[in-house]
Amino acid sequence: MNAATLFGLCGAALVGFGLYGLVTNPEPLRKVLAFNLLGSGVFLVFGAISKRAAAAGLGGDPVPQAMVITAIVVAFAATAMAIALVLRLLEETGRATLSSDGPGGTSTDGGNS
Amino acid sequence: MPDATVLPDATTAGGVLLVLAIVLPVTSVLLSLALGGRQVERIACVLMPCGLGVAFIIFADVWRSGERLTYIVGDWTPPLGIALRADGLSAAMMVTIAIVVCAVGAFAHADFNTRAAAVETRAPFVFWVMLIAIWGAMNMIFLGGDLFTLYVALELLTFAAVPLVCLDGRAETLQAALRYLLFALLGSILYLVGTALLYGSYGTLDIVLLSRRIHLEPATLAAATLMTVGLFAKTALFPLHLWLPPAHAGAPAAASAVLSAVVVKGSFFLVVRLWFDAMPGTLGSAGAQLIGALGAAAIVFGSVVALRQQRLKLLIAYSTVAQIGYLFLMFPLAFDTVSAQLQSAGALTGGMLQAISHATAKAAMFMAAGLIYAALGHDRIAELGGIAQALPMTVFAFALGGVSLIGLPPSGGFLAKWLLLEAAVVTGQWWWAMVMLAGGLFTSGYMFMVLSRALVPAHEPLKLKTIVPRYQQAAALTLALASLLSGLVALGPVDVFQAGRPEAMMVGSR
């Protein structure tokens, strides 16, 4: 076991928790949080893959690292957009929820199947 | 011969066109932002003929030569750099999407006119920029040769599509947009984790290099599964379709047309790239049957729910859920049990033709529905009586779109379903043939439901809320005709789908 494997496993677990939160939590803001956790778990998997491929005097393979930087910025943009949507929804309806039509609360349950 | 395929990639003549297909929309987006909303429609008007031209030239090139066009970005060959590649599939899809985008652009002039505006206004500005961005993202998806570049393109597509859903700012559409965004983000993050695993195993994300290095092992299987599930969520394949109907039905007509006809094809195309090109021998018989079963379930479920709709736009949206199902039937049908590989034979051609005919037909139908809504002030199916007399061209366009969805000759839908049926018969998988025939019956059912109401003469003359411009009707009709006539490719470039595809060579040398 080394640092790469350790943080890779940590990332895998975070993906699991993030996915669970994204699917089961009914509050949109908590879903956004869970998405961020899921994303960072995925990035850690990239990090583990980069670290274990260390060569040529570098501490890690720079290609996955560059990809993670790109992906972090994209995830931030996604978060900003999701939060703006949640807040606008709050303004329009006084509520922030995905379920206006009964079964909507479970509408994202399909997300895991 | 294997030796020929080991040669490193190099930029081919005409490869510059691939760069152009991506740079043109990107430049237009940047220009639109810099110059502001009043110029944006003009920019789009300049871009559209250019983009259409580029798409046609690429198509002609690929068709004539039967070879893949390649461009090595920055002169760095994969695995270090990124390659753009256009094979028959990309060329055909590019032309289709270009036609649809141009028709939508013509159609949208009425609703999102910016030329006469004194100041920049929100909805038109956002609409045009996002339309251009969707086009660029789709071209990137068709041409991208690297799975991570394709991830960025997917995100580009998502961020361009979501704002279109809630362009009118009503609470329902905001909710639909939020749900769509969450599904899309889930989809792309699952895709991303798959690319991480593939890179970890093979040290490249280039599709051609991957296809040579890939072999069955746990990490590959996990990667492929996660990526596929993520892309299914973005394509709205049953049972991950829940976001689609409210999102597509609630958007303005021009936006619905783009979302339903164009955007879902992006993630579908990636599924095809992944399984047919990156890992042709990995799917396995069970996997192919499973994907087919999801497709079949989508056809049955989408059609049945469509039959029960009271609103025209929702009916069309559920019809999209069903038609997406057809796209995935090609996986079991393209599976060759002897070589245990997906093969680019008739089933692939059929599936891609289905995507093309659906893109054109569905865009036409959403445009027609939008015009009907504008004219009547509602889209309740039960109260459509008399609309056929008031807007004959529109209803005709809607009906022609339906003809293609049902799969009547000579439409593209007919040729697609015929090729798929043929593959089902040849491979002895009669159950998929049953599903397709049942789906055709269902489709006729809901088309009949709408048309029978629309063709009933009204008791009193209809009072139309607005005069619908002829060019909008013409745009819808053009797309419907395109869908109808796309079946005629059987006489011409139907073999273009096989152009530049490596499997064709491998099968030949076997």
Place this chain on the structure above:
Amino acid sequence: MTPWLDIFTVAAVSAGALFFLAGTVGLLRFPDALTRLHAVTKVDNLGLGFVVLGLLPQSNGLFGALKLVSIWLLVQLSGAIVTQLIAGAVRQHGPRG
């Protein structure tokens, strides 16, 4: 020379860590917001101060040392200001506001 510097580093950083530990215990155990703030800020400054002090001999050159000290200064600044803000909020809205 070097072993003495290393011993100094170990001692100072350990002292810093001890302060952090004490501060964290205070954060968890003290009864209300203001006393918790007191524990956190006081001990953070000292703790980080010792850590930075201990790392100074290990830094490569004057520039590195400067960076280390400026980190401490920045944390001092933000710590002081954030504490002010939280304390202000507590005074205005009460401890649960």
Place this chain on the structure above:
Amino acid sequence: MTISFFYDVGLAVLILGVGTTTIFAHTAFAAVIAFVVYGLLLAIAWVRLAAVDVALTEAAIGGGLTGMLLLGAVARLRHAKVDDIRTGLPVRLVAGVLCALIAAGLASAILLPPAVIPTLAPMVMENLAQSGLGNPVAGVLFVYRALDTLLEKVVVLLALLGVWSLAPDSAWGGIPALRVYARPNATLTFLAQLLPPLGIVVGVYMCWVGAKEPGGAFQGGAILAAMWLLVMIAGLESPPSIGRPWLRLLLVVGPALFLAIGLAGFLLANAFLAYPPGYAKPMIVAVEIALTLSIAVALGMLAAGPPERVRQQ
């Protein structure tokens, strides 16, 4: 087992603990606070993974800016009506099992690496000298995979336009509200006067050093954005109206210059996004400077949210 490994184990356990808190905390506020802490811990993990560039990005964007966005949202959602819908137990069980399966699948992929671990690191280093860059990550971002970086800038711009598009029609051309503090606050004003000069120096340094050491346009841009936001939150400077021509120009200048230099590659270096030999470094530095500006403005405006009121004349 070295002592640093135990340190890593402790860090991983902390990350997991704080990370699960963001999912299972009872209130959204607690979850967001946990997330900010989580972002900082994650940055340390990235240092341990020898990815300092990523650590800087994660700390600045993943923890800092995202945390600020989430905190602002929680504050405004405090008065939202909560409908008491809980996901049913069967659904949670099924979801839990599936998520555990996915996590296990990922874990097995991590635990069973290929016999020969593939790496592009040697290839990256071999060709890096040609570009004159010293930071391999910058090499990947701006030389080998420049197309991704360019497209990703467009993604950020689209996201910003998407956020803006959520404004009511009447507010188009207005200014973002950025309602974090209702009243001006003397302490905050003091910080907003003191910190930005320092922060700007750090941001510029980060961008400039990016060519040869960890850092670069993303990280520098994020720090500049944070300084700008601080000034706006403290009320020293109102957010700009989204219609301002200078704002639009700043937003596109980075990607536009990147694209222009990429197109110039057709003439000067025979390929799109290729740099002429010998001029690679100055060109990349120019692109990075322009991108830093664009990223700073885009991230700041993304965090500031959609426009809410039209500026009173």
